[in-house]
Amino acid sequence: MLNIRKAKIEDIKDITKIYNYAILKTNATFDTKEKSIEEQKKWFKQHGKKNPIIVAELDNIIIGFASLNKYSSKLAYSDTVEISLYLLEEYHNKGYGKKLMDSIIKEGRKAGVHVILSRITEGNEKSIYLHESVGFELVGVMREVGFKFGKRLNVYLMQKIFSI
Numbered sequence: 001m002l003n004i005r006k007a008k009i010e011d012i013k014d015i016t017k018i019y020n021y022a023i024l025k026t027n028a029t030f031d032t033k034e035k036s037i038e039e040q041k042k043w044f045k046q047h048g049k050k051n052p053i054i055v056a057e058l059d060n061i062i063i064g065f066a067s068l069n070k071y072s073s074k075l076a077y078s079d080t081v082e083i084s085l086y087l088l089e090e091y092h093n094k095g096y097g098k099k100l101m102d103s104i105i106k107e108g109r110k111a112g113v114h115v116i117l118s119r120i121t122e123g124n125e126k127s128i129y130l131h132e133s134v135g136f137e138l139v140g141v142m143r144e145v146g147f148k149f150g151k152r153l154n155v156y157l158m159q160k161i162f163s164i
Contacts (some may be wrong), residue, residue: 001058002056002057002058002096002099002103003058004054004055004056004057004059004099004100004103005054005055005057006052006053006054006055007044007052007053007054007065007067009044009053010075010129011042011055011062011065011074012037012040012041012044013037013112014043014055014062014065015040015053015055015062015065016035016036016037016040018036018064018065018086018088019035019065019086019089021033021088021089022086023035024056024085025089026085027121027123027124027146027148027149027153028121028124028127030121030146030148032148034047040151043104046070046106047067047068047069047096048110049111050068050070050079050081050111050112050113051067051070051081051111052067052068052104052107052108052111053065053066053067054065054066054067054085054103054104054107056096056099056101058091058096063087063088063091063096064085064086064087064088064091064096064097064100065085065086065100065101066085066086066100066101066104067083067084067085068079068082068083068104068107068108068111068113068116069082069083069084070082071117072092079112079113079114079115080114080115080116080117080144081108081113081115081116081117081120082116082117082119083101083104083116083117083118085097085100085101085104087100090156092126093126093153097130098130098133098134101130101131101134102134105134105160108162109162114161114162115159115160115161115162116136116159116160117126117157117158117159118131118136118157118158118159118160119142119155119156119157119158120155120156120158121153121154121155121156122153122154122156128156128158131158131160132158134160135160136158136159136160137155137158137159137160138156138157138158139158139159140156140157141154141155141156141157142154142155142156142157
């Protein structure tokens, strides 16, 4: 049975493994070098009430994680976050991503977030569909802003606004 819960610092090894796979094998992130456990611990510690991290466990194995990340250090953006969501490849297309997405959105709403932004690299139609299915709207395309795996890549900017 799938268990979605708040991440603990002890989960950082599994989170790092999942993220490093995405770095090396996908264009879902524009990081190009693997992260160390120490780097990920620093990332973890930057998260707080408005920026939760959650994990999805299946049979006591962490299969994915999602986070709401600080969008900007400028105070006027304090109610705006950027979402990240990563699953182990063998768990794609099984509904786990949707459950993780629903859970992190719920956490954001509870924390008083007003806007969730998402940047999705071209070619990730399933991610765009997932975002649309939970109320994100496309607000623009940033053309050729990334370069990974020898190719210039467009990024789709999507957002979800919680009404007051």
